[in-house]
Amino acid sequence: xxxVDLNCDLGESFGNYKCGMDEKIIPYISSxxxxxxxxxxxxxxxxxxxxxxxxxxxxxGAHPGYPDLTGFGRRNMQVSEEELKAMIQxxxxxxxxxxxxxxxxxxxxxxxxxxxxxxxxxxxxAEAICRGIREVDQNLILLAPAGSEMFRAAKKFGLRAxxxxxxxxxxxxxxxxxxxxxxxxxxxxxxxxIERVVGMVKKGTVTAVTGKEIEVQADxxxxxxxxxxxxxxxxxxxxxxxxxxxKICPLSEIVx
Numbered sequence: 026x027x028x029v030d031l032n033c034d035l036g037e038s039f040g041n042y043k044c045g046m047d048e049k050i051i052p053y054i055s056s057x058x059x060x061x062x063x064x065x066x067x068x069x070x071x072x073x074x075x076x077x078x079x080x081x082x083x084x085x086g087a088h089p090g091y092p093d094l095t096g097f098g099r100r101n102m103q104v105s106e107e108e109l110k111a112m113i114q115x116x117x118x119x120x121x122x123x124x125x126x127x128x129x130x131x132x133x134x135x136x137x138x139x140x141x142x143x144x145x146x147x148x149x150x151a152e153a154i155c156r157g158i159r160e161v162d163q164n165l166i167l168l169a170p171a172g173s174e175m176f177r178a179a180k181k182f183g184l185r186a187x188x189x190x191x192x193x194x195x196x197x198x199x200x201x202x203x204x205x206x207x208x209x210x211x212x213x214x215x216x217x218x219i220e221r222v223v224g225m226v227k228k229g230t231v232t233a234v235t236g237k238e239i240e241v242q243a244d245x246x247x248x249x250x251x252x253x254x255x256x257x258x259x260x261x262x263x264x265x266x267x268x269x270x271x272k273i274c275p276l277s278e279i280v281x
Contacts, residue, residue: 027271028279029226030187030245031263032056032168033255034088034137036074037065037097046256051077053259055275056084056245058135058168061116064090064098075123084275085124086168089116090137098138099205106153109140113157117165133276134158135168135189136175144175145201151178159184166276171242172200187280188242190225192218192258193249198233200241209234218258219265222246226271244279 035051036059037044044065051057057078060066066074078085089112090098104112117134124131136144136154144150151174158165159182169175171188179186193212195203203210212218225231225243233239248259263273 027226027269028274029243029266029271030055030276030279031248031259031266031273032058032086032135032189032245032276033248033259034058034060034135035078036060036070036088038070039065039067039094047074047077049256050248050259051081051083053263054083054248055273056086056133058086058088058133058137058247059120060088060090060137061120063092063112063116064094064096064137071120071123072126075120075127075129079127079129084132084277085120085129086133086135086166086276087117087120087131088135088137089113089140091140093139098140101139101143106149109150109153110157110160113154114161117158117161121161131162131165133166133168133187141169141175142202142204145170145173148174148178151175152181155179155182155184158182166280168245168276170200171244172240185280187244187276189245189247190222190231190241190243191247191249192222192262193254196231196233196239196241198235198237198239200239203234213254215254215257215261219261222262223265223269226266227269245276 091102155178167179
């Protein structure tokens with residue numbers, strides 16, 4: 026039987042600003058990537074999201090990003106490797122405090138937005154992220170694209186890594202995500218997204234924007250929680266995968 030984790034970025038509201046449909050989406054996922062206050066979220070949102078995940082038995086991961094609330098962490102920033110490592114540790118620590126308060130475990134780390142994309146192709150940034158994770162808790166799983174610099178750095182530093190694929194994003198030929206500023210970067214057609222997900226999980230391939238079939242490693246499928254069709258996508262993905270004989274389970278059961 027095929028197995029895969031279904032994750033979503035949650036806890037990305039801030040103060041009076043509501044983002045995403047966390048309460049509606051969380052019953053359908055197995056892992057939640059919780060924003061840690063730099064690109065989105067605040068202490069009350071983090072607390073609420075951790076409690077929500079606990080209530081639904083969803084595994085919790087830290088979703089650290091660049092300190093860029095205005096740009097939602099999607100703008101590239103030039104930071105030193107030591108600064109990036111400290112950012113990672115700071116944000117993991119903040120979320121872990123809420124996990125400890127609710128008596129639940131922190132299972133994984135998934136960098137957000139520009140940090141994720143930059144570290145996917147930059148060895149130094151990738152290694153800084155992995156050093157930060159390892160120094161906090163070497164048992165945490167790094168969620169990143171297989172074949173990326175982050176994935177390689179995780180292996181180098183003795184961390185477990187899970188290959189992530191995206192239900193609602195287009196791919197370049199080299200396996201990186203098409204930048205959001207480009208037309209077609211975000212997939213809004215439900216049927217297209219579902220078909221791509223099934224192919225990634227069962228065949229290990231996806232069609233890039235050039236039309237070329239590329240290999241992917243689908244340990245976990247991400248649906249962005251702030252997307253306009255996030256709830257519809259996650260419902261259909263879960264239903265379709267069940268029909269296809271694919272079991273949804275958290276990362277800790279997939280990555281040993």
